[in-house]
Amino acid sequence: MTQTKAVLLDIEGTTSSIAFVAEVLFPYAARHLASYIEAHCEEVAPILAEVPGDDKVATLLAWIAEDRKATPLKTLQGLIWAQGYADGTLQGHVYPDTPEALHRWYTAGVSIYIYSSGSIAAQKLIFGHSIAGDLTPMLSGYFDTTTGPKREAESYAKITAAMGCEAKEILFVSDMQPEVDAARAAGLGALLIDRAGGPADIHSLSEVRL
Ligand SMILES: CSCCC(=O)C(=O)COP(=O)(O)O
Ligand SMILES: [Mg+2]
Numbered sequence: 001m002t003q004t005k006a007v008l009l010d011i012e013g014t015t016s017s018i019a020f021v022a023e024v025l026f027p028y029a030a031r032h033l034a035s036y037i038e039a040h041c042e043e044v045a046p047i048l049a050e051v052p053g054d055d056k057v058a059t060l061l062a063w064i065a066e067d068r069k070a071t072p073l074k075t076l077q078g079l080i081w082a083q084g085y086a087d088g089t090l091q092g093h094v095y096p097d098t099p100e101a102l103h104r105w106y107t108a109g110v111s112i113y114i115y116s117s118g119s120i121a122a123q124k125l126i127f128g129h130s131i132a133g134d135l136t137p138m139l140s141g142y143f144d145t146t147t148g149p150k151r152e153a154e155s156y157a158k159i160t161a162a163m164g165c166e167a168k169e170i171l172f173v174s175d176m177q178p179e180v181d182a183a184r185a186a187g188l189g190a191l192l193i194d195r196a197g198g199p200a201d202i203h204s205l206s207e208v209r210l
Pocket of ligand 2: 010011174
């Protein structure tokens with residue numbers, strides 16, 4: 001049997017609750033979007049250039065409302081959330097089994113990576129300012145949609161190459177079946193997680209057996 005050398009984790013619905021993202025993070029970004037863009041117009045100009053339409057704020061608000069996984073939106077959200085984490089308004093949600101599992105794998109010498117639609121900056125924030133403290137020292141690396149969409153096998157092939165191990169040595173965990181299917185198509189091991197207890201491979205990270 002192949003030894004798992006690395007675990008690759010989704011965030012929303014896997015390490016952290018969907019409600020935190022949908023009911024805390026997204027509304028925070030929507031509330032601060034217009035003022036952030038106004039205050040940082042030069043910095044955000046290249047990001048806004050990738051957003052279609054004349055009314056960029058309206059387009060971005062519509063994307064937030066429909067949970068569009070568009071890279072420019074995700075980049076902006078990460079910048080906006082940084083303010084909230086810095087002033088203590090935001091604290092990253094993680095399920096209790098998340099820090100436990102990270103610690104178990106980390107001490108066993110298994111590398112832990114994140115692959116989320118949230119930007120790499122946003123990933124570092126949610127784990128760096130989590131309700132369980134700073135979890136980033138246990139993380140080996142981060143991937144976001146700049147590597148590719150999470151539902152395409154090619155993205156997992158790129159991640160495998162970047163990690164420098166064989167695909168079968170990586171275990172991906174996600175709450176989205178199309179993401180699990182894409183990872184499996186690229187040769188990774190993959191588990192579907194359902195935090196609500198529905199049909200899935202596992203219901204918490206404590207159930208992962210390497
Ligand atoms: C990095 S925390 C914010 C998560 C986010 O914006 C998102 O879209 C979550 O997508 P995931 O791929 O982690 O399900
Ligand atoms: Mg998810």
